[in-house]
Amino acid sequence: MFALIQIIFVRSGQTALIALRALRRNKLRSSLTALGIIIGVASVVAMVAVGNGAQARITSQISALGQNLLTVFAGSKHSGGVNSGLGSASTITLADAAAIAREVTDVVAMSPEISTTAQAIANGRNWSTSIVGESPDYLKIRDWKLSAGSMFTERDTRGAVKVAVIGSKTANELFGPLNPVGQSVRIKNIPFVIIGLLESKGAGMGGQNQDDRIIIPYTTAMKRITGDKYLRSVNLQIISAGRMEAAQQQLTSLLRQRHRLTAGQDDDFNIFNQKEIADTVNSVSRIITLLLGAVAGISLLVGGIGIMNIMLVSVTERTREIGIRIAVGAQPGDIRLQFLIEAVTLSLLGGLIGVLSGVGAAQLVGVVADFHAVVSTGSIILAFGVSTVIGVFFGLYPAHKAAALNPIEALRYE
Amino acid sequence: MNTPVIELRELVKTYQTGEVEVKAVRGVTLDIQRGEFVAVMGASGSGKSTLMNTLGCLDQPSGGSYRLDGVAVAGLDRRELAKLRNKKLGFVFQSFNLLSRTSALDNVELPLFYTQPLVNLRERRQRATEALVKVGLGSRGGHHPSQLSGGQQQRVAIARALVNRPELVLADEPTGNLDTRTSIEIMGLFQELNEAGITIVMVTHELDVAAYCKRIVVMRDGQVISDTLNGNRRTARQELATLNDAEQTARLG
Numbered sequence: 001m002f003a004l005i006q007i008i009f010v011r012s013g014q015t016a017l018i019a020l021r022a023l024r025r026n027k028l029r030s031s032l033t034a035l036g037i038i039i040g041v042a043s044v045v046a047m048v049a050v051g052n053g054a055q056a057r058i059t060s061q062i063s064a065l066g067q068n069l070l071t072v073f074a075g076s077k078h079s080g081g082v083n084s085g086l087g088s089a090s091t092i093t094l095a096d097a098a099a100i101a102r103e104v105t106d107v108v109a110m111s112p113e114i115s116t117t118a119q120a121i122a123n124g125r126n127w128s129t130s131i132v133g134e135s136p137d138y139l140k141i142r143d144w145k146l147s148a149g150s151m152f153t154e155r156d157t158r159g160a161v162k163v164a165v166i167g168s169k170t171a172n173e174l175f176g177p178l179n180p181v182g183q184s185v186r187i188k189n190i191p192f193v194i195i196g197l198l199e200s201k202g203a204g205m206g207g208q209n210q211d212d213r214i215i216i217p218y219t220t221a222m223k224r225i226t227g228d229k230y231l232r233s234v235n236l237q238i239i240s241a242g243r244m245e246a247a248q249q250q251l252t253s254l255l256r257q258r259h260r261l262t263a264g265q266d267d268d269f270n271i272f273n274q275k276e277i278a279d280t281v282n283s284v285s286r287i288i289t290l291l292l293g294a295v296a297g298i299s300l301l302v303g304g305i306g307i308m309n310i311m312l313v314s315v316t317e318r319t320r321e322i323g324i325r326i327a328v329g330a331q332p333g334d335i336r337l338q339f340l341i342e343a344v345t346l347s348l349l350g351g352l353i354g355v356l357s358g359v360g361a362a363q364l365v366g367v368v369a370d371f372h373a374v375v376s377t378g379s380i381i382l383a384f385g386v387s388t389v390i391g392v393f394f395g396l397y398p399a400h401k402a403a404a405l406n407p408i409e410a411l412r413y414e
Numbered sequence: 415m416n417t418p419v420i421e422l423r424e425l426v427k428t429y430q431t432g433e434v435e436v437k438a439v440r441g442v443t444l445d446i447q448r449g450e451f452v453a454v455m456g457a458s459g460s461g462k463s464t465l466m467n468t469l470g471c472l473d474q475p476s477g478g479s480y481r482l483d484g485v486a487v488a489g490l491d492r493r494e495l496a497k498l499r500n501k502k503l504g505f506v507f508q509s510f511n512l513l514s515r516t517s518a519l520d521n522v523e524l525p526l527f528y529t530q531p532l533v534n535l536r537e538r539r540q541r542a543t544e545a546l547v548k549v550g551l552g553s554r555g556g557h558h559p560s561q562l563s564g565g566q567q568q569r570v571a572i573a574r575a576l577v578n579r580p581e582l583v584l585a586d587e588p589t590g591n592l593d594t595r596t597s598i599e600i601m602g603l604f605q606e607l608n609e610a611g612i613t614i615v616m617v618t619h620e621l622d623v624a625a626y627c628k629r630i631v632v633m634r635d636g637q638v639i640s641d642t643l644n645g646n647r648r649t650a651r652q653e654l655a656t657l658n659d660a661e662q663t664a665r666l667g
Contacts, residue, residue, distance in 0.1 A: 010532050011532070014527055018527075025515060320511070321513055323511075324511050324512075324513060324524070325524070325528070326496065327470075327472065327499065327505050327511075328499065328500060328505070328524050328525040328528065328574070329496050329497065329499045329500020329501070329525055329528040329529070329578075330496060330527075330528045331492075331493050331496050331497075331528065332492055332493065332496070333493075334528055407472045408467050408472050408473060411507065411511060
């Protein structure tokens, strides 16, 4: 048994040597043949990396919204054919928000939201920014931290105190490098004391800058800034991702009941379910990744056919050589192995170079498009495995053809 | 010593070419003993090449029996035939059939590549070098066939035939592509090898060349029509000496 294994190993080694020598003799042809596989493997690796990168980016944007976030927006307002957009209709009240907090199970945090745009004046400068009224829970819901100072409290909200937490962009515009905490800012001529500075969060899902805003207690916003008793939206955090579906259903029926909507009427509010969006985006980007991978896989297949083509040419061209080898005692298996090793070497070599250039291409896309491509080990292993299988599969027929040659005719072949 | 190297009994070989059945060899009975040097002669179509292919285990006989060194060849599969060719036979072809772009030494080593049990690299090198020395090309191991003359290429082929110490060397028109002088040299090499105990069977259609052999078998229409010992044997060594003298004289004159 050991002797047999030894024979197989040493023989394969010797045969591999013959095969490699043959490949080296036809350098140009070998590299052109491998090019098919190189392109195939490189595109699989790069495409999947880009797809994964896109998915990771979108997922991180969604999770930057907060954890298990449900947002109820007031419906849109139509007047004279002009649609003012989500949250513009006056349908959700503070009483609605209170009822949601009280009756929808699994709500762990709630923040009523009022939003408007106003000129903020401080430090001798002025800047037009979003003024957002929220509850102290807002930072927890949005998973947002302060880089300085503190958030306003429940007591501040109850008392409609004139305190504000400022976004980093707004702070920079108004105060430059100065620490804004403790400074005063005037919004619609009302002075607010800045008690906290938000960490930078970057662009949101819609592309708007989330750092350009001033957050004040919602009570203060309603009383002193908008004078309105309706809310733009209510932000809710649900206890776990698994409970979000149920919470959304409860929320819908509660609001329909409170707004006295009959069965035929449309909702006068909209619910944004973070998990639903994340799931949709994930499945869409998964499909895109899969598609990209499939396209690349097809080019890998084409590369494999290229290998078969060249191997067939090679067998025909070397008919005489094969005849000589058979005449001096090569077994059919020796010949088969020789050509199989040639094919597999071509595709493995192509696979190796392909993986390297695929990773390189992915990095390049990352640099050019300011985008982090994620090269997955899985796609590398897959591409390698597939290219080996392709080498064996497309090498098998030419190898078999070579091994089956009749030595008498092969020796006579011109 | 008693078993003949080749033992043919009523050997028949037929080919099917399209509708027509070609009877290339029709009943050849022949024994060849160790140490013989046999020429198989005949016009083209006489069946000598077919006989040669069968003797070389490149082809299976259609009828009759063939024992090579006591082993019945009929019924062996491709693998066993390959093993027989590797161990017991050496081939020399008219067109040399060397691997181009491969050194002379590597060409000579080729049969050892396929020998079981395995021959390791060092032994392969050593045996190939010895075989090259035997044919007078000890210093040309690194040359490629394209860098060698026809005669030298045929010597490399002969070294390849000898490298695995075969029972029998089969030569198919070995001088067919060579000029007269080189032909005599190659025949001289065969005579030397034969004197050293190697059994040789050679196919040729030239009487001149057959005249160097010890025994001449003539075929016609697939049958042996004469099988005689060569009473009037040529000796290449002598002829070469004469030829050299003549050249010397010509140059002086």
